Structures are given as structure tokens and as C-alpha cells.
Amino acid sequence: MASNAPKPKLKPLSFMEVLSPIVSLYRPATTPTSSNSSVAAPKLIILASWTGAQDLHIAKYLIKYQAIYSASQILLIKSPSSLLFRPTLIPAAVTPAVDAIKALFPSNGQYGNNNTKSTPVMLIHLFSNGGSSSISGLYDTYAASSPNRPTLPPHVTIIDSAPSTITFSSSVAFFSVGLPPVQRLFAMPFISLFALALTCSVSLGVVPDWLHVWGDAHNDRKRNKDEIRRVYVYSEEDALVDFRTVEKHATQAEEMGFVMKREKFSGTPHVAHARGKHGERYWAVVRQAWEGA
Numbered sequence: 001m002a003s004n005a006p007k008p009k010l011k012p013l014s015f016m017e018v019l020s021p022i023v024s025l026y027r028p029a030t031t032p033t034s035s036n037s038s039v040a041a042p043k044l045i046i047l048a049s050w051t052g053a054q055d056l057h058i059a060k061y062l063i064k065y066q067a068i069y070s071a072s073q074i075l076l077i078k079s080p081s082s083l084l085f086r087p088t089l090i091p092a093a094v095t096p097a098v099d100a101i102k103a104l105f106p107s108n109g110q111y112g113n114n115n116t117k118s119t120p121v122m123l124i125h126l127f128s129n130g131g132s133s134s135i136s137g138l139y140d141t142y143a144a145s146s147p148n149r150p151t152l153p154p155h156v157t158i159i160d161s162a163p164s165t166i167t168f169s170s171s172v173a174f175f176s177v178g179l180p181p182v183q184r185l186f187a188m189p190f191i192s193l194f195a196l197a198l199t200c201s202v203s204l205g206v207v208p209d210w211l212h213v214w215g216d217a218h219n220d221r222k223r224n225k226d227e228i229r230r231v232y233v234y235s236e237e238d239a240l241v242d243f244r245t246v247e248k249h250a251t252q253a254e255e256m257g258f259v260m261k262r263e264k265f266s267g268t269p270h271v272a273h274a275r276g277k278h279g280e281r282y283w284a285v286v287r288q289a290w291e292g293a
Contacts, residue, residue, distance in 0.1 A: 012059035016076060019096040022083070026062065026074040039291045041069040042123040042156075044104055046097070046138075050161070050271050051079045051130030061125070061274070064283060072123075075100050077138070079130025087210045090137035091144075098142050105153045120228045122155040123290055127271050128241070129211050132162045136217035139224060151223070156290050157230040161271045163215030163249050164241040166199055219253050229259040231289040233273050233282070240270045261289070 016024035045065055049058050062074055077097050083090050105121070126135050135157075143150035217223055218230075230253065234246040243264070253260045263285045265273045274282040287293075 012055040019100065022078040022080060022093055023096040024076045025100050028071055028073065042072050042121065042290060044101065044122045045069065045072050045074045046077065046122065046124045047074060048077045048124070048126040048131035048134040049079055050128035051084050052081050053078065068283070068287065073104060077134040079134055084130060084133065087133060090133055091141045094134060094137045094141055097138060098145055101142065101152070102146070118228065120154045120156045122153050124155050125158045125160065126162065127160045128162050129164055129214065132214040133210070136214040139217055143223065151225045154226045154228055156228055157218070158233065158286060158289050159218070159230060160233045160273065161238055161241050163211060163218070164245055165212045166209045215249055219249065219256050219258065221256055227258060229289070229292060231261045231263055231285060233263045233265065233285060235265040235268045235273060237267055238270045
């Protein structure tokens with residue numbers, strides 16, 4: 001007799017293998033097939049999520065990547081708030097991601113498919129300062145574990161809603177995210193006081209501006225030597241990340257010799273540039289970034 005009990009719902013990221021509390025890996029069952037594009041799909045896509053991102057929201061990006069690049073492995077690195085406030089723990093926390101990368105790419109630097117150092121094999125898509133912190137930690141942990149090949153394999157980077165620096169307004173916006181209006185009203189004095197104390201501490205050099213530290217890592221030619229190109233996705237309406245900081249970082253990247261492109265969206269809030277009417281353009285930007293268009 002068939003049971004009428006409802007089947008349990010699958011978790012949004014149930015298709016991924018959990019390697020650690022913050023690192024998961026997706027291995028597709030499909031094999032590469034012929035494509036209309038002359039550019040091979042990435043062998044590995046690294047998605048570094050924003051701080052506190054919910055699995056349901058992360059899954060939307062992963063599922064889209066599965067549809068575009070069905071034969072690519074996908075490595076997810078989450079950014080829990082606990083790590084953002086204990087930044088020195090990030091390099092150790094991303095160690096399982098390093099192991100996954102080294103398992104896919106040989107240590108001799110030969111990446112297959114007639115790849116050279118000018119041809120990317122990996123796509124990094126980072127979101128906000130949480131994703132920026134994860135990839136910054138990945139640079140360091142990978143280098144420490146691979147002294148003969150201290151930089152990540154040739155890659156393309158998409159920087160979504162990052163980088164930033166610690167300011168009073170952005171700190172208030174960050175700590176207010178997700179609070180219902182009534183809670184925000186009562187919490188605002190405490191949030192403002194904490195944000196003021198934080199920005200003053202950074203200004204006086206009592207604590208480092210970790211957001212700035214992580215941003216600098218991406219423009220470090222020694223740590224990020226094998227990045228082929230990058231794209232910045234941002235908007236003026238982002239309350240957490242000042243667009244002028246993003247544009248300054250992009251200009252510095254260009255001056256350092258990185259190949260970069262700016263994609264400025266209109267009317268989109270923080271890490272929400274792929275939503276609604278902008279979705280088609282957003283994913284076109286992703287494809288063009290990988291293909292070098």
C-alpha cells in the first residue's frame with residue numbers, strides 16, 4: 001500500500017558534496033560536448049558568496065551556472081559572519097577549497113586542452129566583501145601549500161559588489177541588513193554607536209581595515225599573478241559598497257597591469273544586479289567575461 005506521507009523537501013544545495021562547513025563541491029555527471037562557442041567551458045567555477053548568504057539564494061546562481069556550463073565543476077565557498085569578524089581564521093577555513101583545486105589541476109602546471117598560461121581554466125565569481133575575504137584567504141592558503149606553484153591556475157574573476165572600505169555609512173547599512181523596520185528603529189542607536197566606534201578605531205589604526213586589506217589582495221601581482229582578466233559589477237545605488245571605491249580599485253588594477261572591465265548597473269542594490277529585468281544582461285556579462293568578449 002502506497003504511503004500518503006509527504007516526501008521531505010530537498011535542501012537547496014543538496015546536489016553538492018559538503019567538504020567542510022563552508023566549502024562544497026559539485027561534480028557534474030555530464031561530460032564536455034561540442035559547443036557553438038570557440039571557447040572551452042571553465043574546468044572549475046569558484047563561487048564565493050556574500051556574508052550570511054542563504055542557501056536558497058546561493059542555489060539560484062549555481063543552477064544558472066549549471067545551465068550555462070553543464071560540464072564544469074563548481075566549488076562553493078560560503079562566508080559566515082563568524083569568519084568575517086575573525087578574519088585571521090579565513091585562510092585555514094578555506095583549506096578544503098585548496099585541496100579541491102589541487103585535485104583537479106596537476107602540480108606541473110599543465111592544465112590540458114592545449115591550455116597555456118594566457119588561457120583561463122577557472123572562473124572565480126566573488127560577491128561582496130565576504131566573497132572578497134574568501135578569495136583573499138584562498139590566495140594565501142594556496143601559496144603556502146604549493147611553494148612550487150604558489151598562484152592559482154589561470155583564471156577569470158568576476159567581482160560583484162566589491163571591494164569596499166570601512167566607513168560609518170556602509171557599516172550602519174551592513175549591520176542593518178535584514179532587520180524588520182520596527183527592529184531597525186530600536187536597534188539603530190546601538191548600530192550607529194558600534195559603527196562609529198569601528199570607523200574611529202580603523203581611522204586611528206587601532207584595528208586594520210580588513211575590507212581594504214582583502215581588496216588590495218586582488219591587485220597584488222605576486223599573489224594574483226595568473227589572473228587573465230576581470231570584470232567589476234556594481235551600481236551607484238549600492239548602500240553597502242560605495243561605487244567610487246569600486247571604480248578606484250578598478251583604476252588601480254589597470255595601473256598594475258590587470259586586464260579589467262567595468263559593468264555599471266542602474267538602480268540595483270547590493271548583490272542584486274542579477275535580479276529582475278537586469279538578469280539577462282548580468283549573465284551576458286558573465287559569458288563575455290569568460291570568453292574575453
